[in-house]
Amino acid sequence: MAAIEVRGLHKAFGKVTALEEVSFSVADGEFFCLLGPSGAGKTTTLKCVAGLTRPQRGSVFVDGEDVGDIEPNHRNLAMCFESYALYPQLSVFDNMASPLRSPAHRLDGDAVRHRVGGIAELLGIAQLLDRGVDQLSNGQRQRVALGRVLVRPANAYLLDEPLAHLDAKLRTAMRAELKRIAHGELTTTTVYVTHDYVEALSLADRIAVLKDGRIHQVGTPAQVWNEPADSFVAQAFGKPRICFVDGGLVDGDETPWFVSSDGAVSIPVGGVEARPGDAVRVGIRPRDLVLQVGAAEVAPGRVRVEGAVYVLEHLGRQTEVTVQVGQTWLSVLVPRAQAAGLAAGDKVGLVIDPEPVHVFLPGEQGRRISQ
Numbered sequence: 001m002a003a004i005e006v007r008g009l010h011k012a013f014g015k016v017t018a019l020e021e022v023s024f025s026v027a028d029g030e031f032f033c034l035l036g037p038s039g040a041g042k043t044t045t046l047k048c049v050a051g052l053t054r055p056q057r058g059s060v061f062v063d064g065e066d067v068g069d070i071e072p073n074h075r076n077l078a079m080c081f082e083s084y085a086l087y088p089q090l091s092v093f094d095n096m097a098s099p100l101r102s103p104a105h106r107l108d109g110d111a112v113r114h115r116v117g118g119i120a121e122l123l124g125i126a127q128l129l130d131r132g133v134d135q136l137s138n139g140q141r142q143r144v145a146l147g148r149v150l151v152r153p154a155n156a157y158l159l160d161e162p163l164a165h166l167d168a169k170l171r172t173a174m175r176a177e178l179k180r181i182a183h184g185e186l187t188t189t190t191v192y193v194t195h196d197y198v199e200a201l202s203l204a205d206r207i208a209v210l211k212d213g214r215i216h217q218v219g220t221p222a223q224v225w226n227e228p229a230d231s232f233v234a235q236a237f238g239k240p241r242i243c244f245v246d247g248g249l250v251d252g253d254e255t256p257w258f259v260s261s262d263g264a265v266s267i268p269v270g271g272v273e274a275r276p277g278d279a280v281r282v283g284i285r286p287r288d289l290v291l292q293v294g295a296a297e298v299a300p301g302r303v304r305v306e307g308a309v310y311v312l313e314h315l316g317r318q319t320e321v322t323v324q325v326g327q328t329w330l331s332v333l334v335p336r337a338q339a340a341g342l343a344a345g346d347k348v349g350l351v352i353d354p355e356p357v358h359v360f361l362p363g364e365q366g367r368r369i370s371q
């Protein structure tokens with residue numbers, strides 16, 4: 001196991017800047033996720049750590065040692081990239097055993113069988129060991145590729161979307177499995193690339209949120225959820241996504257109030273680094289809204305805004321109701337039965353809990369200015 005530190009990585013491919021001043025450190029034994037949309041620079045970061053891509057600037061340290069001049073195969077980092085290259089003519093067992101047969105890791109036959117058997121058991125592929133990998137489904141192949149990484153004792157595991165090709169059910173099952181492995185059986189330092197926020201929240205000790213080659217925030221799952229650094233991070237977590245409303249601050253009795261540009265949404269916002277008159281953007285998560293049909297009591301401290309049903313989307317036992325409030329749209333999840341009688345155009349109320357509402361500077365990536 002080892003700690004990894006990445007300092008000021010900069011990488012451009014021609015005119016495309018893939019990484020800009022990317023820095024983070026991963027503690028020994030930590031499970032660290034790089035989360036971001038397509039093209040954010042996640043794979044490039046991982047490849048710089050692995051030594052497969054050379055940054056124009058910046059350094060990578062493994063256990064305090066600058067590994068800039070160390071060849072990838074001497075960094076003792078086990079990698080699994082999305083395009084899992086297995087040997088098609090070999091069995092699952094031989095594919096998984098191959099890293100243990102390299103000169104650097106040569107183990108005797110019994111030790112290899114023991115290690116491969118144990119990891120295959122963990123990944124639920126023990127019954128496939130004798131099969132050729134050409135006789136596997138994509139999901140099974142992906143598990144073999146992951147197994148081939150995990151068999152090898154390494155300073156750290158570098159995993160690039162290792163669950164990307166699994167169907168939704170298997171993905172959820174494997175996520176739980178991986179969590180058990182990472183936090184139980186194998187507490188090896190892991191850097192894990194994903195664009196799936198649920199995966200990041202459920203697996204990671206800490207998450208780095210990347211976009212356009214820049215890190216927006218590094219934090220624990222609770223920090224990135226409860227204290228997003230900016231509106232980009234806030235919208236990266238949660239489904240339905242956080243809803244943004246643009247407007248400005250006005251004076252209130254005890255705290256300033258946010259009033260949307262069209263006047264349709266007004267909520268008190270305390271502890272904000274801004275003054276009345278300043279333009280701001282608020283972020284309201286669907287889970288902090290309650291749908292009311294007809295007149296109903298509003299709990300103390302809550303605020304009700306009026307709108308009309310814009311669209312209904314049935315998602316199993318829940319329905320996502322998007323409500324148009326003035327010129328903005330707010331989404332709320334309700335039990336399917338509650339939405340049964342609703343149709344587009346119906347007048348409804350939304351009760352907002354102002355407490356968890358975030359306030360940001362205006363724009364797509366405005367910094368959070370509320371506590």
Ligand SMILES: Nc1ncnc2c1ncn2[C@@H]1O[C@H](COP(=O)(O)OP(=O)(O)OP(=O)(O)O)[C@@H](O)[C@H]1O
Binds near residue numbers: 017036
């Ligand atoms: N070898 C390359 N040549 C040219 N441009 C590249 C190369 N590798 C990556 N890029 C560019 O660098 C940027 C970051 O790419 P990277 O693959 O790191 O993103 P990513 O976050 O892993 O995306 P994805 O989730 O789609 O894999 C992108 O704009 C990409 O097009």
